Amino acid sequence: MGLIKNLKNVAKGHFLCKSVYRYINKGTDMNASQLRKQLQKLQREVSQSLWILKQRPPLIRGSVYALRRKCGKPVCRCQEGHLHESWVLSVPEEGRKRMRVVPPGKRMTWQQMTERYRRFRRARAHLVKLFAEIIKRVDELERERTAPPPE
Ligand SMILES: [Zn+2]
Numbered sequence: 001m002g003l004i005k006n007l008k009n010v011a012k013g014h015f016l017c018k019s020v021y022r023y024i025n026k027g028t029d030m031n032a033s034q035l036r037k038q039l040q041k042l043q044r045e046v047s048q049s050l051w052i053l054k055q056r057p058p059l060i061r062g063s064v065y066a067l068r069r070k071c072g073k074p075v076c077r078c079q080e081g082h083l084h085e086s087w088v089l090s091v092p093e094e095g096r097k098r099m100r101v102v103p104p105g106k107r108m109t110w111q112q113m114t115e116r117y118r119r120f121r122r123a124r125a126h127l128v129k130l131f132a133e134i135i136k137r138v139d140e141l142e143r144e145r146t147a148p149p150p151e
Contacts, residue, residue: 030140030144031144032141032144032145035137035140035141035144036141038137039134039137039138039141042130042133042134042137043134045126045130046127046130046131046134049123049124049126049127049130050127052119052120052123053120053123053124053127055116057112057113057116058113058116059113059114059116059117059120060089060091060110060113060114060117061091061092061114061117062089062090062091062092062114062117063089063090063114064087064088064089064090064102064107064110064111064114065087065088065090066085066086066087066088067085067086067087067088067099068083068084068085069083069084070083070084071084086101086102087101087102087107088100088101088102089101089102089110089114
């Protein structure tokens with residue numbers, strides 16, 4: 001008699017716990033196994049981002065692009081629309097942009113370094129999102145795994 005009553009109470013407690021969980025997790029409502037799968041997927045994405053961040057080649061902030069302009073001489077081909085082209089590296093510094101002329105033969109290397117920097121920043125931003133998502137899933141898993149206090 002007492003055992004059955006106890007079991008009923010546990011079942012009731014468990015049911016209550018689940019309803020509260022469902023209420024808190026409106027919108028996601030995943031079970032523990034789905035949450036584990038999600039965490040597994042997120043873990044793989046973290047590894048991919050870290051792999052990018054851990055690379056050795058150097059990075060430079062800024063962007064490399066062609067600047068086309070007139071030189072100011074009264075008689076020059078640029079006056080007829082054939083603008084002078086020079087490649088520059090533009091680096092953001094204290095809200096302003098600092099320009100540096102790209103030395104001959106360095107264009108590809110500098111472009112690659114700035115692309116690497118952008119890739120690094122994207123991976124970092126992705127990592128921030130992933131960690132927030134992981135903590136969210138971990139908290140859901142905690143609620144899913146937490147049993148009612150033993151009577
Ligand atoms: Zn000119």
